Amino acid sequence: MIQGDQLTKYFGGRGETRDLCFRIESGSVVGFLGLNGSGKTTTLRMLAGDLAPSAGTVRIHGRDIAAEPRVVKRQIGFLPEIAPLYPEMTVREYLGYAGGLRGLRARELRERVSEAAAAVGLETVMGQLAGDLSHGYRQRLGIAQATIHRPELVILDEPFAGLDPAQIAEMRALIRGLAGTHTVLLSSHLLSEIRQTCDRLLVMGSGRILADGTEEELQHRLSTEIAIEVIARGDFVSMQSLLTGLEGVRSVTLQGEEGDAHRLRVGCETDIREALARSLVEAGFGLLGLHRSEHELEELFLELTRDGSPRDA
16 A cells, blocks of 8 residues: 655755655556646655655555665666666666666566566567657657566656657557556646556646546545447437436537437446447437546546545545
8 A cells, every 4th residue: 555644845945746645556557637837746755755745745555665775776677757777778677777776686687578568569679779768669668677676666757758659559559458467646737548457547737636546436526427429320309218217317419410320428427338238229229438527537537626625525
């Protein structure tokens, strides 16, 4: 378990974070959300042991990182927003160097280099200079160096930044692959990726934690509804009547047309996609698509950060 207790950081008299308290269970993937200047990076750096807090403590499995830095930091892997690479080293040389800094030696080091490279798909570029790699491969190398010593906690600051859609999908898969074996903390401005990657959200604003929980839990606290987008063929009035009559449905609105199909927004109390799909198919409507709205998390995030006030659990 990772614990932050009253974490506070001042820079030149200005409070960057204030009295942060949270608990993170082992094996989970937790996303830190927040506007620029909200304190996300400062918080991750304190958790990584890269920045000492002005007040408060960080504990990993009960050990205080300030009191036992050498012991605790062995359990941490950190990838900052700009990957700390040496461009004149080959991928193999750099991983060997990173593993050596972590105390790995000889045969164990060779095994870990191969293991870390395979885990992120670097086998074909081991002889290339780090400086010649694409941005996507540099991010992979950054994750490899952060995990080469098999840490319990992996911290990734903006791992999706600068990646194209294909690389984002690959990075998402890499991060989900770390779950269970590692506890993963990450920050990102890409809200859709946070949704698909993380088990839990910590929303930050003005150096404080505004909300903490799963997306569904945060929606419940704000009394907001889950939005499901449906694309289906058939008579709209009949379709609206059917869906409005389902338990848990609050509203059904027409968003537009896609060819001969209707695009609907269904506001629900809970995620009832399975019931929606079954009802539409059984009633003979041509169901072409059904998914959670991509704008849902964005709306929730904006609501949480609007006034900067913490939301009670």
